Amino acid sequence: MKMLFTTMAVALPVVTAFAAEPISADLRETALGTFKALPSTTPAVANNPITPEKIALGKALFFDPRVSASGVLSCNSCHNLATGGDDNLETSIGHGWQKGPRNAPTVLNAVFNIAQFWDGRAEDLKAQAKGPIQAGIEMANTPDQVIATLKSMPQYVDWFNAAFTGEADRGTFDNLAKAVEAFEGDIGHAGPLRRLPQWR
Numbered sequence: 690m691k692m693l694f695t696t697m698a699v700a701l702p703v704v705t706a707f708a709a710e711p712i713s714a715d716l717r718e719t720a721l722g723t724f725k726a727l728p729s730t731t732p733a734v735a736n737n738p739i740t741p742e743k744i745a746l747g748k749a750l751f752f753d754p755r756v757s758a759s760g761v762l763s764c765n766s767c768h769n770l771a772t773g774g775d776d777n778l779e780t781s782i783g784h785g786w787q788k789g790p791r792n793a794p795t796v797l798n799a800v801f802n803i804a805q806f807w808d809g810r811a812e813d814l815k816a817q818a819k820g821p822i823q824a825g826i827e828m829a830n831t832p833d834q835v836i837a838t839l840k841s842m843p844q845y846v847d848w849f850n851a852a853f854t855g856e857a858d859r860g861t862f863d864n865l866a867k868a869v870e871a872f873e874g875d876i877g878h879a880g881p882l883r884r885l886p887q888w889r
């Protein structure tokens with residue numbers, strides 16, 4: 690107990706001194722040069738024109754636990770849109786309740802990132818979406834298995850047909866990723882969905 694009091698006595702003046710330190714004008718200028726305000730509209734994403742049909746399919750996929758091998762985990766399990774687009778855990782819990790090694794970043798406004806994941810290893814959101822579906826500690830599924838599951842449901846066949854009309858093979862893993870990207874492009878502050886009353 691004595692040691693605790695000694696530590697607190699030493700720590701308190703340090704904290705007070707730090708709080709009293711004024712923020713230098715230089716630091717503010719540097720920050721303003723580095724960080725810009727977010728654009729007010731979602732930028733076009735490469736090779737994936739965003740349509741309402743793709744957003745609708747992507748939304749269904751984002752919330753659907755049948756995308757995972759166990760049928761238990763959806764994207765929303767770790768990126769809960771009701772709690773800021775993440776799981777508020779130190780590191781995420783995935784397939785078989787395994788604890789992963791990394792913290793889940795929010796998906797809100799992720800469309801504005803120059804690359805995805807903490808180490809930037811995915812070029813964009815459509816490349817990123819294929820990762821968690823196949824990762825053993827996240828959704829532990831395979832491209833063939835998830836597509837077979839989705840194609841077994843007539844509603845998903847209709848949604849894929851509507852979203853990728855004109856393509857010979859519409860129900861593909863690539864198209865799944867593009868639909869998820871379209872939905873994620875729509876859930877930031879600039880997405881059209883945010884302007885609807887039920888999302889405010």
Ligand code: HEC
Nearest residue numbers: 763764767781782783791792793794799805806807821827
């Ligand atoms: C088991 C939890 C879990 C599930 C399920 C999951 N994610 Fe993630 N997600 C994470 C973690 C952890 C990271 C960070 C991993 C890293 O950087 O290596 C991440 C990173 C991301 C990022 C990158 C954001 C950024 O700022 O870099 C996006 C976007 C994303 N996930 C979308 C999805 C989508 C879409 C799905 C469903 C197809 C999904 N996630 C399923 C845990 C999860």
